Amino acid sequence: MANNFEYLRPTTMGEAVDMKSSHGARAQFWAGGTDMMLQWKAGITDFDYCIDLTYVPDLDQIALDGDQLRIGAMATLDDLDLQSGLHPLTEALGETARMMCTKQTRTLATIGGNLCNASPSADLSPPLAAMGAQARILGPDGERTIPLTEFFTGVRKTALADGEMLTEIVVPDVGGDVAASYNRVARTVVDIALVSSAAFIKLDSSGKITKAGVALGAVAPTVVRVNKAEDLLIGCSLKEAANGVANKAGEHAIATANAITDIRASKEYRTDMTSVLTQRAIGRCVAILEGNG
Amino acid sequence: MGVHHMPKKLKVVGKDVPVLDAREKVTGALEYGVDYAVPKMVHGKILRSTIPHGRIKSIDSSKAEALPGVLGVVTHEDSPDLDWIGVWDNYRGKVLDGIARFVGDEVAAVAATTEKIAEQALALIEVEYEVLPAVLDVRKALLDDAPQVREEGNVRDEYRVVWGDGKTGEDESDHIVELEIQFKAQNYAGIGRNACICDWNGEKVTMWTSSQTPSELQSGIHQAFGIPMSSVRVVALPSGCSFGLWWSNNFMMLTAMLAKKIRKPVKIELTSQECMAAVKRRHIEITTGRMGVSNDGQITLADFSHLMDNGAYGFKTDVYFFCCDLWGGAKNGDYRVRGVSTNLVTSGCMRAVGDITMGLAVERLADMCAEKVNIDPVDFRMKNQIKSGQQLRMQEPRQHMKGTLTEYVDKLTDVQKEGWPEMFHLSSGSTHELLRQGAEKFRFKERWKGWGKPSSVNGSKHRGIGVGTGAHCCGVEFGGNTSSVVRVNHDGSVNVFSSCGRQGQGSETTLSQVAAEELGVSLDMVNIVTGDTDAMPWSSGSSASTTMFRTGWATRAAAKDAKKQILRIAAIEYFDSDDPETLDIQDGIIRSQNPEDNRNVSLEEMMNVLCSDSLAQTTVITGRPDEVMPPTIAFARQWAAQFTEVEVDVETGEIRILEFLAGQDSGTVVNPKVLKNQVIGGAICGAGFALYEGIEFDENDGRVLNDGLLDYKLLRTGDFPSDAEVFFVESPDPVGPFGARGAGESPAAAAAPAICQAVYNAIGVWVDVPMTPEAVIRALNER
Amino acid sequence: MYKLNVNGTSYEIDITASESLSDVLRDRLGLLGVKVSCGEGECGSCTVLVDGKPETSCLKLGRQAEGQEITTIEGMGTYDDLHPIQEAYIEEQGFQCGFCTPGFIMATKAFLDSNPNPTEEEASEAMSGNICRCGAHPYIVKSVLKAAEKIRG
Structure with a gap:
């Protein structure tokens, strides 16, 4: 066990950012703490100041704001589950949340924490990336918004600069006919994803796909989008997407994957599964939009 | 005279009473090792090796000792020059001997005022190793030029069971199938961890820890420190699930070393990681086998060679597995088993040792044979598995201190052996009735589509059914000695003193039921002491299904002896009779068995009068076994047959268990709730082994990589059908207490083959365990 | 403080x-x-x-x-005055060694508070956040269902 740390408790976002700025790399934001506690106990991460965000208000909202879906960084995975009924996309995100850790850890673990931990196998990254989610970041110099795919820069690495904190995830343009699906392979009912894939589809009024997202988890240092699969889907009808295009999208997923072998699964298995899971994710989106979800 | 009669009607045995500590468990009040504390207690931590094999050249603890709050450090230099032997002849050697034999091996220990200071002190101990070559591969450890892990060498003697003739078997075979399976090591992965507190006060040593084998631990301390057993008191606390993990472990000896050095009570509490990577685990096992079958479905040849790695301090030798008996209908058999040391964490007997591994290999080959001759798995088992009364394939356990069993038994008088089952013949039960009833309940024949044929296909989801069988012993002699004492107090209440474990198997309840039944008192009058070696007679404790069968027998014999003494006194004092045989105790009342005779006296009244007689100096009645128990290894087995349906996703390799039916023949059921839990618990242990469980060792230094539950996957409620059912076949045993036998292992052994067979039927290929999604896809691709 | x-x-x-x-x-x-x-x-x-x-x-x-x-x-309940969930765990013997039991009972409480009349499947899924290594799984689920029944009265 590592040494003790000093506990800081900001009560506003500004205060939190100030604390982080003044202590720099020796300070660590503490959200739900479910990853931090383990990493700190194991000595993987070491810091002198723990900035507990529990008491910062207004960071835990999940709400529709016009055609945006806004998810506060301190909303828990359990909140995400409980808010499933809000929108077709929260339905998919809630289903994803229910696959993650356990009920009694989901009540602690936050969405922001999960994303800032930047694990390659994080379950929320693929569906959010496929939806084109953006990360809102607050820092000493003010606020900026970047695509979630750019938020992750490597294994356990993010684009957060010194003093910056993730405040919110924004999914733009969620109006109209949209659907998303996250699929993964796991061992027991509670597990880390061995490999995963998510799809997002938006239809125009004529029933053609106008927007598509396909993203893979646990096959690269960060979540990766399968642009070629997305390009294929755009302009298709749901029928075309389900018949043939999904299959080709799967092949593109295999080509995009850059998996490694570890104790959970081999590179080969992970790579092969991206195709199956991508096809299933697209198939599920189609089924939802056809009213059979 | 070791065979007790079976009463017509049982009053306490067979009742579904809640376990005695149920209220403590559901209120969180039951104290386990980690919860226990004593006054003035300080805290210890263990320094563990970072290399797989090395001799300590120097160890400097001066900086650690200088840290404020540190009370003492022990290293191999403090270790007594004495060997201690654990349960089942596991030769640990000295507590510390200056050699590290695996990553995580104990090197030194620190005591300090707080756990945190002790932990900080560990980092200040400087160890210089002479690095020795390590052997991390089981097969390589067999080679003559392999690095030797132990002074005794790596390779233990082979145990062999032979019947018939291999050459004849080959000639008689119409088909011969072969396989080799390497089984990953299963982790005990107990929920609950463990802690040990030791107080070395003057010449008296007291230890509190969770253990299944309190007396063996007492013996271990006696051996390791060269002090009389009378000076050693072990108070065994309940443990979390154990499966053989918490017997007598070397970290307990290290706690004693610290306590001796600093003369204060010391507590060492293990972390989950230590429990999962540095104590014990199941062996890595490799089975190579051939099986022959004739076209009429008769197994003609069973030829198996089995290798198991002992890790650093395991000493598995003289091993014998009961799958040989289970498939005893084979005409010719040759089973060979060897243990070999490696520089991996110690392995030990885990639930259903050998029968979950080698037994699975035997079942697999039998299934392959059955397919060759196109007989379904139920019929094939019925044709080739042993039946009650038949000769067991096991003949003699290997040499031991008292000679062979036969020699030992031959020395007994005919009176002592009166009514004994025939040696090396199966006394009771078999899989046959389980298979018959199970197949009917499961509608197996209707649902069976043929070998390698799914019962249904829906897109990528293929379903298949399967059946598996398992067997194990009911205690083992010479190493499994046991006893029990029953004391009747002057209020008519009863104490049972019996050294066994409380790891959730419910023995304290079932043994109490046995004592209450035999004595004729209600269960609430019985209080059992299972953990305090100052009170109990020595017993090898709870392992190898000794407790219900052998300790239960001893408990019944002790109760019988107490009852005999009570009735002798009662006959004279209350019934003007010199024939105690005419009396009986029912519901705590002593009565004549003659219905015309209405005289009676309560046990309480008689005991009270007895205790008040100051001249007699008999204040309590103490019963003990005064008969010889037949050697159970020579006739008693437990049986399981299980049926399952699984669904395999052929695109991802994921497997779901949809349906589970577990049949169990453990003789008379003493407590249905307790036994059902044992059976389903065993099945889930076996299912975990079949699907996900296996330790991953670092290929370079042998450390355990998945030393937490994040990556050592255990089945949860959602992974196993909630409507799984258990049924019992109660073939009463002529020797076991009220006809009961053992239970814990056979259900674990039956589950894996049932699931494997169901997967084979679903997808048409055999998958080696653990059948992870990836393993399934690999097997499908290799087809 | x-x-x-x-x-x-x-x-x-x-x-x-x-x-x-x-x-x-x-x-x-x-x-x-x-x-x-x-x-x-x-x-x-x-x-x-x-x-x-x-x-x-x-x-x-x-x-x-x-x-x-x-x-x-x-x-929750006391030794002499058990909570219905605790009674149900005893009646169905939804435990063996008992180490995980307090955690299961607390998870059951939270689950039944939000879903007082669960199906077997829901109960099985809800209890998957805890691990019973002894393997009392079906009896744990039965305990949850029985507790629900008791609480509903």
Whole structure:
């Protein structure tokens, strides 16, 4: 066990950012703490100041704001589950949340924490990336918004600069006919994803796909989008997407994957599964939009 | 005279009473090792090796000792020059001997005022190793030029069971199938961890820890420190699930070393990681086998060679597995088993040792044979598995201190052996009735589509059914000695003193039921002491299904002896009779068995009068076994047959268990709730082994990589059908207490083959365990 | 000093910065029914209710619980007056060694509070946040269903 740390408790976002700025790399934001506690106990991460965000208000909202879906960084995975009924996309995100850790850890673990931990196998990254989610970041110099795919820069690495904190995830343009699906392979009912894939589809009024997202988890240092699969889907009808295009999208997923072998699964298995899971994710989106979800 | 009669009607045995500590468990009040504390207690931590094999050249603890709050450090230099032997002849050697034999091996220990200071002190101990070559591969450890892990060498003697003739078997075979399976090591992965507190006060040593084998631990301390057993008191606390993990472990000896050095009570509490990577685990096992079958479905040849790695301090030798008996209908058999040391964490007997591994290999080959001759798995088992009364394939356990069993038994008088089952013949039960009833309940024949044929296909989801069988012993002699004492107090209440474990198997309840039944008192009058070696007679404790069968027998014999003494006194004092045989105790009342005779006296009244007689100096009645128990290894087995349906996703390799039916023949059921839990618990242990469980060792230094539950996957409620059912076949045993036998292992052994067979039927290929999604896809691709 | 509300009683405790809630409950308040096994949020043995929600107390900082209502197994029934959930676990024997049992019972409480009339499948899924290595799985699910029945009356 590592040494003790000093506990800081900001009560506003500004205060939190100030604390982080003044202590720099020796300070660590503490959200739900479910990853931090383990990493700190194991000595993987070491810091002198723990900035507990529990008491910062207004960071835990999940709400529709016009055609945006806004998810506060301190909303828990359990909140995400409980808010499933809000929108077709929260339905998919809630289903994803229910696959993650356990009920009694989901009540602690936050969405922001999960994303800032930047694990390659994080379950929320693929569906959010496929939806084109953006990360809102607050820092000493003010606020900026970047695509979630750019938020992750490597294994356990993010684009957060010194003093910056993730405040919110924004999914733009969620109006109209949209659907998303996250699929993964796991061992027991509670597990880390061995490999995963998510799809997002938006239809125009004529029933053609106008927007598509396909993203893979646990096959690269960060979540990766399968642009070629997305390009294929755009302009298709749901029928075309389900018949043939999904299959080709799967092949593109295999080509995009850059998996490694570890104790959970081999590179080969992970790579092969991206195709199956991508096809299933697209198939599920189609089924939802056809009213059979 | 070791065979007790079976009463017509049982009053306490067979009742579904809640376990005695149920209220403590559901209120969180039951104290386990980690919860226990004593006054003035300080805290210890263990320094563990970072290399797989090395001799300590120097160890400097001066900086650690200088840290404020540190009370003492022990290293191999403090270790007594004495060997201690654990349960089942596991030769640990000295507590510390200056050699590290695996990553995580104990090197030194620190005591300090707080756990945190002790932990900080560990980092200040400087160890210089002479690095020795390590052997991390089981097969390589067999080679003559392999690095030797132990002074005794790596390779233990082979145990062999032979019947018939291999050459004849080959000639008689119409088909011969072969396989080799390497089984990953299963982790005990107990929920609950463990802690040990030791107080070395003057010449008296007291230890509190969770253990299944309190007396063996007492013996271990006696051996390791060269002090009389009378000076050693072990108070065994309940443990979390154990499966053989918490017997007598070397970290307990290290706690004693610290306590001796600093003369204060010391507590060492293990972390989950230590429990999962540095104590014990199941062996890595490799089975190579051939099986022959004739076209009429008769197994003609069973030829198996089995290798198991002992890790650093395991000493598995003289091993014998009961799958040989289970498939005893084979005409010719040759089973060979060897243990070999490696520089991996110690392995030990885990639930259903050998029968979950080698037994699975035997079942697999039998299934392959059955397919060759196109007989379904139920019929094939019925044709080739042993039946009650038949000769067991096991003949003699290997040499031991008292000679062979036969020699030992031959020395007994005919009176002592009166009514004994025939040696090396199966006394009771078999899989046959389980298979018959199970197949009917499961509608197996209707649902069976043929070998390698799914019962249904829906897109990528293929379903298949399967059946598996398992067997194990009911205690083992010479190493499994046991006893029990029953004391009747002057209020008519009863104490049972019996050294066994409380790891959730419910023995304290079932043994109490046995004592209450035999004595004729209600269960609430019985209080059992299972953990305090100052009170109990020595017993090898709870392992190898000794407790219900052998300790239960001893408990019944002790109760019988107490009852005999009570009735002798009662006959004279209350019934003007010199024939105690005419009396009986029912519901705590002593009565004549003659219905015309209405005289009676309560046990309480008689005991009270007895205790008040100051001249007699008999204040309590103490019963003990005064008969010889037949050697159970020579006739008693437990049986399981299980049926399952699984669904395999052929695109991802994921497997779901949809349906589970577990049949169990453990003789008379003493407590249905307790036994059902044992059976389903065993099945889930076996299912975990079949699907996900296996330790991953670092290929370079042998450390355990998945030393937490994040990556050592255990089945949860959602992974196993909630409507799984258990049924019992109660073939009463002529020797076991009220006809009961053992239970814990056979259900674990039956589950894996049932699931494997169901997967084979679903997808048409055999998958080696653990059948992870990836393993399934690999097997499908290799087809 | 930090104020914690545990089982209806308010405590002022000098919680150190890195102390987990489970350590505070066990070491400071002597609530040994809060069992800690894996220490990594997998086994659920340390489950307590925080403002009615189940939480793995080994992963939460003690200080993070300030001002929240905490319920441990000690806040359920007593030896002589069991909670219906505890009675149900005894009747169905939804345990073996009992180490994981307080965690299961707390998870059951939270689950039945939100779903008083669950199906077997829902109960099975809900109990998957805890691990029983002894393998009492079907009997745990039966305990949950029986508890639901008892509570519904």
